[in-house]
Amino acid sequence: xxxxxxxxxxxxxxxxxxxxxxxxxxxxxxxxxxxxxxxxxxxxxxxxxxxxxxxxxxxxxxxxxxxxxxxxxxxxxxxxxxxxxxxxxxxxxxxxxxxxxxxxxxxxxxxxxxxxxxxxxxxxxxxxxxxxxxxxxxxxxxxxxxxxxxxxxxxxxxxxxxxxxxxxxxxxxxxxxxxxxxxxxxxxxxxxxxxxxxxxxxxxxxxxxxxxxxxxxxxxxxxxxxxxxxxxxxxxxxxxxxxxxxxxxxxxxxxxxxxxxxxxxxxxxxxxxxxxxxxxxxxxxxxxxxxxxxxxxxxxxxxxxxxxxxxxxxxxxxxxxxxxxxxxxxxxx
Amino acid sequence: xxxxxxxxxxxxxxxxxxxxxxxxxxxxxxxxxxxxxxxxxxxxxxxxxxxxxxxxxxxxxxxxxxxxxxxxxxxxxxxxxxxxxxxxxxxxxxxxxxxxxxxxxxxxxxxxxxxxxxxxxxxxxxxxxxxxxxxxxxxxxxxxxxxxxxxxxxxxxxxxxxxxxxxxxxxxxxxxxxxxxxxxxxxxxxxxxxxxxxxxxxxxxxxxxxxxxxxxxxxxxxxxxxxxxxxxxxxxxxxxxxxxxxxxxxxxxxxxxxxxxxxxxxxxxxxxxxxxxxxxxxxxxxxxxxxxxxxxxxxxxxxxxxxxxx
Amino acid sequence: xxxxxxxxxxxxxxxxxxxxxxxxxxxxxxxxxxxxxxxxxxxxxxxxxxxxxxxxxxxxxxxxxxxxxxxxxxxxxxxxxxxxxxxxxxxxxxxxxxxxxxxxxxxxxxxxxxxxxxxxxxxxxxxxxxxxxxxxxxxxxxxxxxxxxxxxxxxxxxxxxxxxxxxxxxxxxxxxxxxxxxxxxxxxxxxxxxxxxxxxxxxxxxxxxxxxxxxxxxxxxxxxxxxxxxxxxxxxxxxxxxxxxxxxxxxxxxxxxxxxxxxxxxxxxxxxxxxxxxxxxxxxxxxxxx
Numbered sequence: 001x002x003x004x005x006x007x008x009x010x011x012x013x014x015x016x017x018x019x020x021x022x023x024x025x026x027x028x029x030x031x032x033x034x035x036x037x038x039x040x041x042x043x044x045x046x047x048x049x050x051x052x053x054x055x056x057x058x059x060x061x062x063x064x065x066x067x068x069x070x071x072x073x074x075x076x077x078x079x080x081x082x083x084x085x086x087x088x089x090x091x092x093x094x095x096x097x098x099x100x101x102x103x104x105x106x107x108x109x110x111x112x113x114x115x116x117x118x119x120x121x122x123x124x125x126x127x128x129x130x131x132x133x134x135x136x137x138x139x140x141x142x143x144x145x146x147x148x149x150x151x152x153x154x155x156x157x158x159x160x161x162x163x164x165x166x167x168x169x170x171x172x173x174x175x176x177x178x179x180x181x182x183x184x185x186x187x188x189x190x191x192x193x194x195x196x197x198x199x200x201x202x203x204x205x206x207x208x209x210x211x212x213x214x215x216x217x218x219x220x221x222x223x224x225x226x227x228x229x230x231x232x233x234x235x236x237x238x239x240x241x242x243x244x245x246x247x248x249x250x251x252x253x254x255x256x257x258x259x260x261x262x263x264x265x266x267x268x269x270x271x272x273x274x275x276x277x278x279x280x281x282x283x284x285x286x287x288x289x290x291x292x293x294x295x296x297x298x299x300x301x302x303x304x305x306x307x308x309x310x311x312x313x314x315x316x317x318x319x320x321x322x323x324x325x326x327x328x329x330x331x332x333x
Numbered sequence: 334x335x336x337x338x339x340x341x342x343x344x345x346x347x348x349x350x351x352x353x354x355x356x357x358x359x360x361x362x363x364x365x366x367x368x369x370x371x372x373x374x375x376x377x378x379x380x381x382x383x384x385x386x387x388x389x390x391x392x393x394x395x396x397x398x399x400x401x402x403x404x405x406x407x408x409x410x411x412x413x414x415x416x417x418x419x420x421x422x423x424x425x426x427x428x429x430x431x432x433x434x435x436x437x438x439x440x441x442x443x444x445x446x447x448x449x450x451x452x453x454x455x456x457x458x459x460x461x462x463x464x465x466x467x468x469x470x471x472x473x474x475x476x477x478x479x480x481x482x483x484x485x486x487x488x489x490x491x492x493x494x495x496x497x498x499x500x501x502x503x504x505x506x507x508x509x510x511x512x513x514x515x516x517x518x519x520x521x522x523x524x525x526x527x528x529x530x531x532x533x534x535x536x537x538x539x540x541x542x543x544x545x546x547x548x549x550x551x552x553x554x555x556x557x558x559x560x561x562x563x564x565x566x567x568x569x570x571x572x573x574x575x576x577x578x579x580x581x582x583x584x585x586x587x588x589x590x591x592x593x594x595x596x597x598x599x600x601x602x603x604x605x606x607x608x609x610x611x612x613x614x615x616x617x618x619x620x621x622x623x624x625x626x627x628x629x630x631x632x633x634x635x636x637x638x639x640x641x642x643x
Numbered sequence: 644x645x646x647x648x649x650x651x652x653x654x655x656x657x658x659x660x661x662x663x664x665x666x667x668x669x670x671x672x673x674x675x676x677x678x679x680x681x682x683x684x685x686x687x688x689x690x691x692x693x694x695x696x697x698x699x700x701x702x703x704x705x706x707x708x709x710x711x712x713x714x715x716x717x718x719x720x721x722x723x724x725x726x727x728x729x730x731x732x733x734x735x736x737x738x739x740x741x742x743x744x745x746x747x748x749x750x751x752x753x754x755x756x757x758x759x760x761x762x763x764x765x766x767x768x769x770x771x772x773x774x775x776x777x778x779x780x781x782x783x784x785x786x787x788x789x790x791x792x793x794x795x796x797x798x799x800x801x802x803x804x805x806x807x808x809x810x811x812x813x814x815x816x817x818x819x820x821x822x823x824x825x826x827x828x829x830x831x832x833x834x835x836x837x838x839x840x841x842x843x844x845x846x847x848x849x850x851x852x853x854x855x856x857x858x859x860x861x862x863x864x865x866x867x868x869x870x871x872x873x874x875x876x877x878x879x880x881x882x883x884x885x886x887x888x889x890x891x892x893x894x895x896x897x898x899x900x901x902x903x904x905x906x907x908x909x910x911x912x913x914x915x916x917x918x919x920x921x922x923x924x925x926x927x928x929x930x931x932x933x
Binding site: 347348351355356359474475476478481482489579580594595597601602606609610613614617 | 774778788862886889897
């Protein structure tokens with residue numbers, strides 16, 4: 001693959017949450033020593049249940065939140081401190097798409113003004129140019145010129161998300177983090193927005209970190225996919241390989257639960273049992289073992305590490321039951 | 334439990350410290366404290382002695398500490414009008430003021446709270462609208478206007494009651510009424526909205542849906558919960574027992590703490606003003622503390638966390 | 644987020660293109676009319692007052708109302724009560740508006756600073772707010788006046804310290820919830836400076852709530868100023884204000900009650916009008932406020 005745009009090394013983030021006014025502080029480890037890299041123009045999909053730490057990871061990738069441990073490097077440089085002038089200037093190169101487009105837009109300003117705002121902030125062009133560029137971008141994402149002067153609440157959910165997308169692309173960024181960008185939309189609209197996103201990615205040569213719990217959407221958008229469970233990457237690999245032959249028991253359960261048109265008769269649906277994961281109360285050993293249908297004694301004592309395996313290119317799995325790769329040092333590209 | 338009390342006490346201490354700091358800063362900004370406290374006719378030796386005693390030639394931070402120390406020992410200076418100790422002057426006025434504010438507080442509680450509860454229980458009725466109208470009037474009519482109106486009616490036109498002074502219990506009627514009516518209106522409004530909020534809660538609907546008699550629902554569930562916000566405002570009223578009658582005492586020439594304060598301000602009798610300021614702060618802070626502790630008993634959620642932390 | 648959305652959308656309806664005159668209750672219309680009249684009077688008072696408000700006329704002392712040319716009568720020095728009333732409205736409103744604006748700006752700024760810096764700054768702001776809320780403001784104001792003497796500028800500044808803690812609490816709370824999620828954090832992610840986020844985005848979004856708070860503080864400022872002036876410690880003669888007129892009229896309550904009646908009535912009507920308007924606006928814009 002081509003040059004690495006963003007590289008995250010051993011990212012960890014722990015939140016302290018207090019129970020009640022005077023309760024003891026409980027530590028919640030949202031992200032646990034996660035490493036990944038994204039090449040220019042490439043999309044890494046992140047799949048996981050809510051509470052798996054995927055949004056926290058997206059925020060750390062953007063430098064919105066500083067990791068407790070580990071480091072994020074963008075274009076070879078370490079991430080500046082959140083809110084610093086260098087960080088603010090860097091926003092022109094990396095942007096975010098939110099789950100709730102209505103919440104991400106200012107209700108008191110017409111959308112054209114908001115789409116123009118990144119150019120105002122980063123002082124690109126003069127007033128007339130900014131307006132023209134904003135109009136062009138809004139037209140590109142499919143808004144009519146009449147819709148451009150409306151307020152966010154006067155648009156439909158899909159149109160709002162197009163506006164957010166247009167705003168994010170105004171400064172021609174290299175990197176986009178999409179945090180559940182379509183899960184708040186009607187299913188009929190989702191496909192349109194996803195298609196638009198894929199088109200725009202190709203057109204602008206964007207690298208993306210695409211976070212979603214929806215396997216179909218992730219599969220459609222991503223080159224590579226990582227599966228998160230309680231702050232850990234449990235499996236990572238090429239999107240098609242991973243969905244075609246999931247190795248980790250959790251991934252298998254996810255894939256089997258996803259609604260697909262052709263399920264081969266041999267693949268029964270795996271239903272996960274036990275409590276849904278609670279990041280405040282991580283089980284010892286492999287964090288998935290209480291729900292794992294295949295768990296053995298070792299899983300309770302020893303946490304598996306993410307290791308390369310033979311199946312597929314750059315495939316990594318964290319499970320004691322999956323045979324490790326015979327090739328040493330075959331790290332993900 | 335300890336932690337809860339420690340936090341409340343800490344806050345109270347901070348408020349007192351802020352008031353003392355406020356007095357210190359204002360005193361320092363307004364000129365030479367020795368001259369101000371002792372008065373312009375004070376002999377130079379007295380000023381020198383005062384400066385030495387209060388350490389006015391020390392650096393500012395040291396003076397600040399000494400100021401705290403002096404106040405802790407009750408050294409609050411002397412009135413520049415008659416040379417008497419400021420604290421003595423103020424303390425002898427306290428019962429005179431309480432003679433007005435205590436009966437007024439009784440009126441507020443006996444009229445305001447039942448009126449608020451009644452209005453909430455009969456929401457939208459004529460009585461409710463009357464209570465609301467009166468309470469808006471209570472908010473918007475200044476006490477001196479209310480007081481003078483009462484004087485105009487009961488003293489000037491009807492001649493039933495004296496218009497001012499402190500010679501007999503009859504003199505207290507109009508000022509007590511003035512204080513009581515305004516406060517009752519405020520309290521009625523608070524009680525009503527607290528009660529309405531509680532009545533809208535799911536647990537009240539659940540209780541009445543379960544078939545608990547409405548009367549028991551009100552007494553057993555609604556009132557204790559509505560008491561929490563109401564206690565706050567009552568606590569504030571208790572805190573203003575000493576300072577809350579400044580305007581009314583002036584209207585009726587009632588020689589209480591408030592009247593003393595107004596005269597002291599007009600004469601720039603700073604020792605007395607400072608003494609009253611600290612006294613008011615102390616009463617406010619202690620009543621706030623009492624309210625905080627009452628909260629602990631009234632609010633089971635708080636009680637639980639308090640218990641857990643212990 | 645959704646509870647901020649409502650007032651914002653509603654505010655647009657009220658202050659924007661569509662003015663819903665028809666769903667305004669009669670009482671609110673009267674209140675609005677009264678306030679507009681008061682503001683107009685405050686602006687043009689020197690032009691429309693029939694006499695010079697300080698001019699004594701010892702031959703026409705204590706003339707009862709209705710005697711031309713003194714429509715509202717004269718006071719103990721023979722000064723025209725109507726002229727004094729008009730000027731008093733001007734002074735009292737000047738103080739009330741000036742003080743309300745100062746306290747709104749001060750409180751909102753402190754609230755934003757607390758929301759932006761959090762930590763120590765926030766604790767200090769909250770501590771000061773607690774302090775202010777727990778002390779009767781009249782006593783603090785009297786102490787300052789005792790130490791510093793009096794002037795109109797000092798009085799406005801002093802009144803401007805009243806009520807700031809409410810704006811500070813509200814703006815802090817709303818700014819924190821806005822910047823934790825939603826449009827403000829989205830804007831921050833665009834690379835906007837904190838100034839831009841707070842002034843261009845958060846402030847307009849919480850303005851309706853702040854305006855409602857202002858209508859709650861405003862009558863109290865009028866009452867406070869008139870109380871101080873009534874005590875003879877606020878506006879000083881020869882300048883006059885509504886409370887001041889009532890205070891001096893009290894001496895003549897038996898012989899000439901009209902001296903204090905018209906300013907007293909004006910105070911009550913004005914505070915009542917602002918309260919009525921404020922209640923209506925609050926129901927309209929922000930039902931979450933008490």
